[in-house]
Amino acid sequence: MKKLHLVLLGLVVAGIIAMSFFIKDLTTQETFHTAQNKKDKYVVVKAKLDKSAPIEYDAVKNPNLTVFYAFDNDGQRRKVVYSNAKITDMERSEGLDLNGYMRDGYFECNKIQTKCPSKYKDDMKQAQKNLSNTTSQY
Amino acid sequence: MNYIGEHLLPGQLGHLFILLSLVSSLGATVAYFFHVQTKSPEQSLAWRKLARLFFLTEVISVFFIFGILYYIISHHYFEYKYAWQHSSKSLEPKYLLSCFWEGQEGSFLLWSIWHCVLGLLVIWKEKQWEGPVMAVLSFAQFLLATMLVGFTFIKVGSNPFVLLRNSGVLDNAPVFHDMAGAFRQDYLSLITDGNDLNPLLQNYWMVIHPPVLFLGFASTIIPFAFAFGGLWTKKYSEWTKAALPWALFSAAVLGTGIMMGAAWAYESLNFGGYWAWDPVENASLVPWLVLVAGVHTLVIYRHTGNSLRSTFLFFLLSFLLVLYSTYLTRSGDLQDTSVHAFTGEGITKWHLRFLLLLFMVPAAGLFIRRYKQIPFIAKEEEASSREFWMFIGSVVLFLSALLIIAMTSIPVFNKLASLFTSKQLFTPIAVGEDAAYSYNRIQIFVAIIIGLLTGTGLYFKYRSTGKAFLQRLLIPALVGVIAGAVVVYFGDINYRDKTAGFQVAIWFGVVAAVFSLVANAGYIWTGFKGSLKKAGGAISHVGFAMLLVGILISSSKKEVLSYNTSGIFMDFGKESKEKSGENLTLIKGVKTDMGKFWVTYEKDSVHPQKPLWFYNLKFQRKDGKENFVLSPNAFVNYKNQQGLMANPDAKHYWTYDIFTYITSLPDPNKSKDTTTFRTIDTKIGDTVFYSKGFVVVEDVASFRNIPNVPLGANDSASVATLKIFAKTGSVYNGRPILINKDGNAFPQTDTLTAENLLVQLQNVNGRKIQLGLRESESLMQYVTLKAYKFPFINLVWAGTIITVIGFLISMVYRRQQGRPGGLPKKPARREETSAEARGDKKPAITG
Incomplete structure (x- = not known):
């Protein structure tokens, strides 16, 4: 066996080890219900904002706390506590990926990915909505 | 039916040129194919003539498409959907070009334009390899053209010249229809402005970053096409000389484009840094890493005859990875995980998948079929040879790229897995809590290895290095390691929130990078005797080492300054790792x-x-x-x-x-204030509390002269002097006034915006008064x-610039080397001749 092959083999093994570390770190997408059973595990819950309830955020009292309610894919509603400033487009979001831990009675969340229609200007529905801003009669 | 105010001619011309471009690029592909395949020289030349004609038509068409679209946007012809959707009348002229890359169609058009420019250069400069390279490039042009055709019967592509009234946007808007439900002839008069450019793109980096990045993406097809052509024509080694400058160019431009994106992210986005391991960023980095690996293996081959097979692999892969990245970022499949995801609308996912497959299948098929025929040297490289270490470095870059792209492809993996398994068996996976850390702690080891290899690499000679030669490394190594240690020690480089192992790895990374910087800078003087035009490689290494140092220090010492020092903290429980807030x-x-x-x-x-x-x-x-x-x-x-x-x-x-x-x-919506005045009975000298402090009533006085308010005999006016002590330690004065006129009381409110406080004097009765206090949220102005x-963010930018300069110097040098009557081949004569010579000499090669 060539020296080079040995080194390459070593590198590949190192790569596999690195990958396994990464895989170990991976988490899963859950619903509020399934997350309940994995309380100490960092999970991702795909959810929708409950637009009927207000988003509580008071920058003066605490700029690092946002509280709102969300429905997961099964339609379950939970309180969500987000330890950061309110995401600006949140009210208009079509979906939220909540990253965090399920606690008793609420979901503690430190990272949120929002699906916002504003990002997708090519979307037909959004284009129709935007129409009202660019026309004289509406 | 005619509509009032429409400008239909540009659109019709645009349609025409799109069709022309589609046809001519297909023609060029076919003609170049036969030019390469035909054995008879005359016929082959005739095919080439035809192919060039087709390609020229293609170039003209693409430039016209671009020009017409620009004309439509700059004239605000909102009857065209593209102009309406991506621009507005108020848009500053310097951002008009940015409208192109806001939409999918414009982006692909930009890509196509760069292919045209590169294609013309290839025809001009690369006579020998024009055929195969241009066949590949024309085929790519054809596929890009299909993105723009926008056939309606089966939805293929998306036409940038589609009219707003045909796009479906207006269909559900009653305003545009008359009583009978027919579309109004004067509909255009109702459309007063366009949608405008996304404000995030209204930034100067966004004017220059996309064109450069797209030139980088587009240029990766040239090394790909050379490699593909080499496999196709079975001239496995001849293409390498011409391809090297192109590959260097591509690496320089793509590198610049990526870091311009980083600069944009740093200056105008708010994910708090220049790099976030975002899928879109990763998708552009990975092809670059593979391309750089390919540049190194190609240099090895040019000097020693080794590593030709891996060169093929890397060049083929880097372009395929560009296509894969395009699919990832533009199909919408990444929408869940990326900050700046693009839409999946307009150009379909399947179209992008086909684009990838149509290049991947032939390239992979040809590579596998011809693999055994690609010459290689059976003799083992010596461990003291430069090529040995260079090759390892290339493999490290390649593995690093593989890891990054695998980690970025999780959404694709989820998609594939969900196709084959049921929901019960498979829970979709997601990146864990600290996404950046999961990348960083792997890539730090890549950084260490690359630092060491780039630092030592040039001190080795090709084939084998004598001990005496290696001793030259001693001083730079010593200086580098000491300097690195000093940086680590005095620089207080810490990642305290991570594990100790990671911290130590970072230290090693910094030392390795500083060592590489010193060693390569030293080699410019000792190895190249200060001749910069030959020292492209060393310069790039210096730049890259500087970039590494910058990355390691700037992210290790990034400090949050805005830790919340006031306000109420939420108790997240003992197990929570929650830090105090950063806002x-x-x-x-x-x-x-x-x-x-x-x-x-x-x-x-x-x-x-x-x-x-x-x-x-x-x-x-x-x-x-x-x-x-x-x-x-x-x-x-x-x-x-x-x-x-x-x-x-x-x-x-x-x-x-x-x-x-x-x-x-x-929030302006919150300004509907529901709080009311709270009336408090008090007297002079008393203290009244409010939520954020207290108010002392110092005095009440009556007076008669108020400007513009004539007071009658029974009227009166009083003013209270208040001192307001806020919790923050500030002291304010308040002077609310009460006017009694014609038997009615008119309190004049005094407002203290800093404290959100409104004060009224509501009643005065001798020393007894009534104060009204109101605390209002809406008053408050805050951010x-x-x-x-x-720290040391400038090292990142400077390192990038130096790296790119190094690539360009190498490119010029390699180009001159390849030219008859160009630079003398003396410096690398022994190595230089070997590649071709070995390629032809069969005995050196075993099948």
Whole structure:
């Protein structure tokens, strides 16, 4: 066996080890219900904002706390506590990926990915909505 | 039916040129194919003539498409959907070009244009390899053209010249239809403006970053096409000489494009840094890494005859990875995981998948079939040879790229897995809690290895290196390691929130990078005797080492300045790792404690034409040594986009930046104030409390002279003198007035915005008075911000620039080397001749 092959083999093994570390770190997408059973595990819950309830955020009292309610894919509603400033487009979001831990009675969340229609200007529905801003009669 | 005010000619011309481009690129592909395949020289030349004609037609068509679209956008012809959707009348002229890359169609058009430019260069410069390279390039042009055709019967592509009234946008809007439900002839008069460009793109980096990045993407097809052509024509080694400068060019441009994107992210996005391991960023980095690996193996081959097979692999892969990245970022499949995801609309996912497959299948098929025929050297490389270590370095880059792309492809993996398994068996996976860390802790080892290899590589000679030669490494190594250790020790480089192992790895990384910097800089003098034009490789290594040092230090020492020092903390429980918040609220006019600074939100101003607000924040060092003002800005309620889009502002120093941006502003919808005045009976000398302090009633006096208010005999006016002591330590004066006129009381409210407080004098009866207090949320003017300190960010930018310069110097040097009558081949003569010679000499090669 060539020296080079040995080194390459070593590198590949190192790569596999690195990958396994990464895989170990991976988490899963859950619903509020399934997350309940994995309380100490960092999970991702795909959810929708409950637009009927207000988003509580008071920058003066605490700029690092946002509280709102969300429905997961099964339609379950939970309180969500987000330890950061309110995401600006949140009210208009079509979906939220909540990253965090399920606690008793609420979901503690430190990272949120929002699906916002504003990002997708090519979307037909959004284009129709935007129409009202660019026309004289509406 | 005619509609009033439409300009239909540009669109019709545009359609024509799109069709022409589709046909001519297909023609060029076919003609170039036969040019390569035909044995008879005359016929082959005839095919080439035809192919060039087709390609020229293609170039003209693409430039016309671009020109017409620009004409439509710049003239605000909103009857065209593209203009309506991506521009507006108020858009500044310098951003008109940016409209191209906001939409999918424009982006692909830009890509296509660069292919045209590169194709013309290839025809001009690469006579020998024109056929195969241009066949591949024309085929790519054909596929890009299909993106723009927008056939309606089966949805293929998306036409940038589609009319707004045909696009479906107006269909459900009753305004545009008359009583009978027919579309109004004068519909255009109702459309007063376009949708405008996304404000995030209204930034100078966004004017130059996409064209450069796209040139980088587009140029990766040239090394790919050379390699593909080599396999196709079975001339396995001849293409390498011509391909090297192209590959170097591509690496330089793509590298610049990626880092310009980083600069844009740093200056105008607010994910708090220049790199976030975002899928879109990864998708552009990975092809670059593979391309750079390919450049190194190609250099090895040019000098020793080794590593030709891996060169094929890397060049083929780097372009395929560009296509894969395009699919990832533009199909919408990444929408869940990326900050700047693109849409999946317009150009379909399947179209992008086909684009990838149509290149991948032939390339992979040819590579596998011809693999055995590709010459290689059976003899083992010596461990003291340069090629040995260079090759390892290339493999490390390649593995690093593989890991990154695998990690980025999780959504694709989820998609595939869900196709084959049921929901019960498979839970979709997601990246864990600290995404950046999961990349960093793997890539730090890549950084260490690359640092060491780039530092030592040039000190080895090809084939084998004598001991005496290696001793030259001793001094740079010693100096480098000591310098690195000094940086680590005095630089206080810490990642305290991570594991000790990671911390130590970072230290090693810094030492390796500093060593590489010193060693390569040294080699420019000792190895190249200061001749910069030959030293491209060493210069690139210096730059890259500097970039590594910059990355390691700037992210290790990134400090949050805006730790919340006031406010109520949520108790997240004992197990929670939650840090105190990084957002800090500044109330207008109130000096707030922020680490080493006092910060005051002084005032704000608005851009004359757009709802772009600037917030002046005064930073005062607590030691009194420095004052400065930062003005982060934000689009507030831009067009129909509710909320704010914030742009950061930074104060630059040589060794660090202070960087801040707005995260939240008062919600204007909240201004419907429901609080009312609370009436309090008190008397002079008494103290009244409110939620954030107390009010002392100092005096009440009556007076008769009020400007513009004539007072009658029974009328009176009183003024109270109040001292308001806020919790923050500030003291304010209040002077509410009460006017009694014609038997009615008119209290004149005094407002104290800094404290959110309204005070009224409601009744005076001798020394007894009634005070009204109201605390209102809507009064308050404040901004919530995040602030960071980034040390040594300038090393990142400087390192990038030097790396790119190194690539370009190499490119020029290699190009001159390849030219008859160009530079003498002396410096690398022994190695230089070997590649071709070995390629032809069969005995050296075993099958």
